[in-house]
Amino acid sequence: MEMTNQTTTPIVTKETKKKIQVDYEGKLTVKERLMKKLSESNTWIKAGVNVLRFILMLGISFVIIYPFIARIAGSFMTYNDVIDSTVAIIPKTPTLEIYKAIIAENNYFEALKNTALLSLICALIQTLISCWIGYGIAKFKFKGNKIIMALVVFTMIVPHNALSLSMKMHFAQFDLFSVITWGNKGVFQLLLGRKLSLTNSFTPYILMSLGGLAFKNGLYIYLMRQFFKGVPDELEESAYVDGSGVFRTFFQIILPLSIPMMITIFLFSFSWQWTDEFYAGVFLPAMLGSDSKVYMMPDVYQLVYQMPQVISKEGMAGVDIYKNVIGNTAGMMIIMPLIIMYLFCQKYLVQGIERSGLVG
Amino acid sequence: MEKTLNIKRRRPASLEKRKARAGYVFVLPFILGIVLIYLPILLDSLWFSFYNMQPGKYGTYKYVFKGFEYYRFAFTGSKDFVGNLLSGLQQLIFEVPAVIIFSLFVAVVLNQKMLGRAAFRAIFFVPVIISTGLMDSINGSDRVSSEMSGGIDDGSNQTGIISAMQVEELFRDMAIGGQLVGKVVDLVNNIYNIINYSGVQMLIFLAGLQSISDSIYEASRIDGATGWETFWKITFPMISPMILVNAVYTIIDSFTRSSNITMKYIKTVSETGPASAMYWIYFISVILIIAAVAGVASTFIFYQRKD
Numbered sequence: 001m002e003m004t005n006q007t008t009t010p011i012v013t014k015e016t017k018k019k020i021q022v023d024y025e026g027k028l029t030v031k032e033r034l035m036k037k038l039s040e041s042n043t044w045i046k047a048g049v050n051v052l053r054f055i056l057m058l059g060i061s062f063v064i065i066y067p068f069i070a071r072i073a074g075s076f077m078t079y080n081d082v083i084d085s086t087v088a089i090i091p092k093t094p095t096l097e098i099y100k101a102i103i104a105e106n107n108y109f110e111a112l113k114n115t116a117l118l119s120l121i122c123a124l125i126q127t128l129i130s131c132w133i134g135y136g137i138a139k140f141k142f143k144g145n146k147i148i149m150a151l152v153v154f155t156m157i158v159p160h161n162a163l164s165l166s167m168k169m170h171f172a173q174f175d176l177f178s179v180i181t182w183g184n185k186g187v188f189q190l191l192l193g194r195k196l197s198l199t200n201s202f203t204p205y206i207l208m209s210l211g212g213l214a215f216k217n218g219l220y221i222y223l224m225r226q227f228f229k230g231v232p233d234e235l236e237e238s239a240y241v242d243g244s245g246v247f248r249t250f251f252q253i254i255l256p257l258s259i260p261m262m263i264t265i266f267l268f269s270f271s272w273q274w275t276d277e278f279y280a281g282v283f284l285p286a287m288l289g290s291d292s293k294v295y296m297m298p299d300v301y302q303l304v305y306q307m308p309q310v311i312s313k314e315g316m317a318g319v320d321i322y323k324n325v326i327g328n329t330a331g332m333m334i335i336m337p338l339i340i341m342y343l344f345c346q347k348y349l350v351q352g353i354e355r356s357g358l359v360g
Numbered sequence: 361m362e363k364t365l366n367i368k369r370r371r372p373a374s375l376e377k378r379k380a381r382a383g384y385v386f387v388l389p390f391i392l393g394i395v396l397i398y399l400p401i402l403l404d405s406l407w408f409s410f411y412n413m414q415p416g417k418y419g420t421y422k423y424v425f426k427g428f429e430y431y432r433f434a435f436t437g438s439k440d441f442v443g444n445l446l447s448g449l450q451q452l453i454f455e456v457p458a459v460i461i462f463s464l465f466v467a468v469v470l471n472q473k474m475l476g477r478a479a480f481r482a483i484f485f486v487p488v489i490i491s492t493g494l495m496d497s498i499n500g501s502d503r504v505s506s507e508m509s510g511g512i513d514d515g516s517n518q519t520g521i522i523s524a525m526q527v528e529e530l531f532r533d534m535a536i537g538g539q540l541v542g543k544v545v546d547l548v549n550n551i552y553n554i555i556n557y558s559g560v561q562m563l564i565f566l567a568g569l570q571s572i573s574d575s576i577y578e579a580s581r582i583d584g585a586t587g588w589e590t591f592w593k594i595t596f597p598m599i600s601p602m603i604l605v606n607a608v609y610t611i612i613d614s615f616t617r618s619s620n621i622t623m624k625y626i627k628t629v630s631e632t633g634p635a636s637a638m639y640w641i642y643f644i645s646v647i648l649i650i651a652a653v654a655g656v657a658s659t660f661i662f663y664q665r666k667d
Contacts, residue, residue: 050474050475053469053472053474054474054475054476056469057469057474057476057480060466060484060555061480061483061484063551063552063555064483064484064486064487064555064556065483067499067552129389132386132389133386133387133389133390135386136382136383136384136385136386136387137386137387139383140379140380140382140383140386141376141379141380141383142380142381142383142384143380145383148387148390148391151390151394152390155394155398156612157612157643157646157647157650158402158643159615159616159623159639159642159643160616161616161618161623161626161627161639162405162636162639162640162642162643163401163402163405165405165408165632165636166401166402166404166405166408167401167405169404170397170400170401170404176396177396177400178400179400179403179404179407180400180404180407207393207397208393208397210389210393211389211390211392211393211394211396211397211398212389212390212393213390213393213394213397213398219560219609221390240375246378246379246382247382247385267489268488271488271489271490272492272493275490275492275493275494275495276492276493276494277493277494277497278493278618297494298494301494301498327498328498331494331495331498334494334495335490335495338489338490339486339489339490342486342489343482346481346482346485347478347482349485349488349563350481350485350563350566353563353564353566353567
């Protein structure tokens with residue numbers, strides 16, 4: 001379309017040659033240009049498409065955001081507001097009682113501290129390990145390279161629920177090279193005469209992360225591998241020619257290069273560890289209220305149904321809706337730190353993966 | 361192969377060997393993790409489906425070998441399992457294309473220059489951060505999100521985003537099966553879940569779109585290609601490897617999440633033997649689906665450069 005414009009109106013073709021002159025000479029006034037543009041049917045179609053696209057995006061954004069608005073609005077309601085059908089979004093008597101109750105009853109701050117610490121540890125280990133393993137798979141030709149990659153994908157495919165019981169038993173009585181149904185004798189049993197109990201601590205998480213086996217770690221390794229495949233080999237070759245070893249090259253050239261991708265993976269693993277409830281149930285199984293219990297975010301949500309505020313209203317009309325509102329408030333409190341982090345980091349999330357030059 | 365390579369690059373063979381050794385050092389943590397931690401867990405989980413576990417003295421267990429009894433039980437003894445397995449797989453078959461199409465569409469739109477693009481991007485990737493694990497189960501038992509996905513029937517016809525009645529009236533005179541219409545209505549009502557499940561896929565598609573060079577689009581525009589042609593002749597082939605990656609990821613994500621129908625059903629089976637057997641049957645059937653998808657997809661995938 002632009003091409004035809006240029007051929008029919010000579011004034012515009014001049015513009016490309018000498019801009020200053022044309023600007024001075026036969027340029028149409030703003031009004032004339034506007035009228036000309038509006039008379040083209042193309043402009044209207046384009047504008048229509050743009051508006052439609054904008055409305056569509058706005059609609060989908062609303063679907064994503066509305067639950068947050070509804071839940072946050074609900075969190076400031078009293079019991080009477082919740083069961084009042086004339087109250088939709090804005091509570092009649094805004095109050096902080098649900099927040100106060102959750103903080104007082106559900107060990108919120110302890111769970112926050114534990115979860116933040118665990119997520120930070122896991123995300124750091126997982127990011128570095130995925131980078132390390134992914135680089136090995138992407139850049140070195142050795143026997144079994146393809147098998148390792150297949151195993152990475154395999155660990156992603158196996159549903160972790162299928163492993164939950166066996167995982168729980170293995171970490172409750174941790175031993176190397178021991179299969180429970182095959183006599184259950186391993187290295188620690190033979191050397192120390194006993195097995196190690198690792199549950200109700202962060203050790204299982206750390207071990208799994210170190211082996212690249214934690215939640216969705218296969219995805220991180222895969223993403224890192226794709227990223228390193230896009231890095232030209234010449235870069236390392238020139239470093240080798242200059243006398244740098246493989247590991248020095250990795251730490252001094254490759255690692256700084258992959259920081260955008262690492263930030264993306266850090267964000268993934270941090271936030272997915274934060275909202276994880278499966279591994280919390282397997283690795284930290286102590287009963288609520290016992291001394292060895294490590295409180296995590298899922299416990300804050302689980303405890304909602306035992307809160308006195310809920311129990312005292314048992315049997316009253318609309319108590320299910322009230323429970324739901326409290327549960328949602330707990331959910332909002334659980335993810336609020338994540339949302340705040342996301343607001344600051346979201347540009348890195350997109351940038352990292354955009355610049356990664358991810359290839360299929 | 362190795363020799364010609366060496367001649368070309370004029371490099372002593374020892375460097376290749378050193379590099380191979382370095383490669384092992386890089387993947388060593390993973391190998392150790394697999395051998396020391398993962399394999400025993402995996403094996404035990406597999407054996408649990410062949411053994412009867414009976415609690416013995418002092419918290420120990422006795423194991424009695426049962427062969428394929430639990431597998432036979434899963435297929436013949438409990439009728440619910442087969443039904444749940446089939447409906448879970450059916451859900452997968454409808455959900456995967458929906459997620460792929462939706463996320464590709466959104467990624468293409470977000471890749472264009474438009475008003476408020478940065479804000480839309482920020483909003484659309486919120487589900488990446490928060491739609492897993494705990495939030496998934498909160499969503500599952502929640503009034504607000506079931507309102508969004510049309511799960512609540514409060515008597516009026518205004519549930520969900522579109523009313524099923526209207527769509528069914530629309531399609532009644534067409535020669536389309538009622539079941540299919542029902543599925544499509546479900547999908548549209550499920551838009552909230554579809555959006556929540558397609559965060560990572562959008563991100564991967566967006567990365568793929570960014571890696572397509574502008575000069576190809578420019579050349580086609582000069583040759584007079586319309587936007588529609590450009591999409592099908594350039595964007596789609598270039599993005600096709602990502603479609604496979606995303607399809608596999610969506611399948612894995614969908615069947616390992618705890619809100620999956622089959623997963624939910626197996627969780628209700630309390631005995632370890634039958635439950636383990638069911639998990640493995642489910643797992644194997646999903647592997648078969650992934651293999652089929654990868655096989656079909658590899659016929660139309662276009663790789664820009666061969667590895």
